[in-house]
Amino acid sequence: MRNPGRVDPAPQAWADALRAVVQVRRGHPHVSARPAPPPFEYVYRPPRSHDLQAIHERVLEADLLQRLPEVQAIDGMFALPRRLRYVTQECGEFGAFYRPADAEVVLCYETLRTLYERGQDQQRASRLAEDHPLRYTRANIRFIVLHETGHALVHLLDLPVTGRQEDAVDQLAAILMLRFAGVEETPAEVIANLRMAANWMLSDSTGAYDLEAYAAEHALGEQRYFNLQCLIYGTDPDSFAGMVDTGDLTAQRARGCARETRLISRAWLRLLLPHLAPGYEIYEDEAARYLEQ
Template sequence: MGRRTGNGTRAVLTLALAAAVTGCTAGQEAADPADAASRWTHGKGSSGGFVVQYRTGGKAASATAYLRTRRILDKAAERLNDTVEVPHRIPLVVRSCGAAEPAYDPETGTVDFCAEHVEEIRDRFAHADRRGAPGAGDAHAAAVLEETAYHESAHALIDRLGLRFTGREEDVADQLAAVLLIGQGRAGEAKALAVAEDYALAAEETPFDEADLLDEHSLDGQRAANYACYVYGAHPTRHEDLVGAGGRVTEDRAEGCPDEWEQARSGWQRLLAGHLKRQV
């Protein structure tokens, strides 16, 4: 499931716990016949892996066009399929979800990628003071949506591969998303920092409610700090600006960020042992 909104549940990245997650409510749009030829499948004749499906029409039309033009989910599916061997077919389905958020549904084995979530993220960055180059807001939104795909796919992998872990599943899913982003090099590090910024913006926009402490997700502000910590931990010398005054990581925490990053990376390396096509 995603970032918290005013009612205590976020509009982006995180997934529901494997045993209790619920996906977006099924949309009423009919599948576009033209999509059949464009749905992405890794490997000729492969029956498993991540594929992207679009449900067009109604509220989903604008979000679908945005995702398809930029191939955000298609590229995410490619990276996932190039990284891990999955015997099951796991569709990433773009549809209108109503009031629900992006989520993996263990009953259907699909990730529902909600059009409403896409528009929310785009609006958040469009209205924020970017203080950057023209177009940065759009690039940041695309990065956050890519992270959402990885986060929800982590829930799918945990369920479909029967992975066993310790800690909270939502935190573990965030860690895989961070690993897959930061593993892309400098461009991926910038994407992970865009995710940190999005969580920070969400924290600023949403008044704190004590009920948030009961949620399965970490608080938005905490998740912003976590992503920044992973980026700094992966490459401390080129991200010194993240630490201290004006940064997203305190000096005390920065000392442990390299260990936090290595634990996230090596943890997923161990979880996916026997399924990996390449190291994460």
Template sequence: MRVLVAALSVIGLLTAGCGNAPSPGESSSPAPSAAPAPTVDNAGDGGPEGSMTVSYEDATTPDAMAGRDLLQNNQVLEDMADDVNQTLALPYDVSLLGVQCDEANAFWDPTAKTVTICYEDAANSERIFTEAGDPDPAASAINAEWATFFHEVGHMAVTLYDLPVTGREEDVADQLAAYILLTPGDDGKADPESVQSVKDFARVFNASGNADVTDDDMADVHSLDKQRVYNLECWIYGSDPEANGDMVGDGQLPEDRADGCADEWAQLDKAWSTLLDPYFRS
């Protein structure tokens, strides 16, 4: 899965032509650093340049060991880091860590310059898809972890490049994950596996619920899980209504929301294309 590479390819064509514990998959990112983002040298003239590296820490609990095995045996973190290193000009080194967290979570730490994927998050996703009767719950869990990773890359990008955001950063990070995974390739179509990653990401949030919404849930920096489900489904549908028409109705995306999803996707696509274009590797 090389999703950022596909996004970069299409953006290049466009610019050439027209100048609580968190719920599963949810991040609890520390507050962004107030320090200005380092200058990114995208021209290869000797400016600062970093890379994303991978490290798997020890696991001792059954959940953590299961999640670590799923990620490590399939080289998931290695593929994620490789995708970033091929496409984004990082101003300094960033570590991608597999860690036992004792909760299902993932987060970007701007002080430590690390993206952490908790082993329990992967294990929890695999359990959700096993209970749902998926024929390959491990593959579905890996799909969801890719979307989780790009959510955290959204937080990372805001910090590294000092990007402006006009809404809650958690919602913006969901947008970045959807943008990267749903952007079409040279053939005008999004990679089916990448689209499925967004769908599986939404399914994890759907399983976690918010059945009994509390004041703390309403005050949280994250949107409610069900809201995130409908946002993700809207962006999937809006990115290609013809291919994803089966998502409307039948207990999924309501028709009233679906009517505006193509425009919603167009706004998201334009915003992230504009924000990230200066930071893609030449």
């Protein structure tokens, strides 16, 4: 059994790297006098449909988007050229997306409803804890919103992505969840959230696909699932050795996951460090030493 008090090496290394290369240098003579970036904005748009009104009222009362710990952590961290807005709204269908023209990350009320219903189905089928539907919904909201935030950062910071962007922002979402967990969350709870997000990727799995599915911008749900499982396994292969036995990961893929997790973390660190906002200044030599390890 995994020790819930143990700190996973990969996310801890990412945290240590940030602490090593990012310094608060107020008043330092070499810090540029650039203005601070605008803070994120959070908007909960009223739905037209009566059956979504209760969901709107709950997310508005909870200030759902602003209270996501990972979003809180990166609010103001990057020198964005314009304000990034987080929005909940009625969409007419399940979904979430980034709207470049308005710099908006949009989460649909229909998505919240569908996620909660799936959590209820799992609770009934497996006799899970009473709070499982809410935990399942929240875990998936965090991953989905961070996935779309990845699209926003790629667009607003003009970050290079040489592969499939959908895969890249899946990776960033996982890294942010590993790095910026809630203050009271244990590493075990963080991993549980990621595994619930991975579970959702299999929700529409049929095992049989047509040409349109293979040509889609997203990888197949099974591929996204195993990619995320590899990132989880790669944080601590010893503690997660059982994932291979349970079929959550193949032995062949597992052998390279620690290296894959490390390379992905380093790549995103390298991409994002040059865009840190004032107050998060970089010591270039320390950054270079870490990235050469």
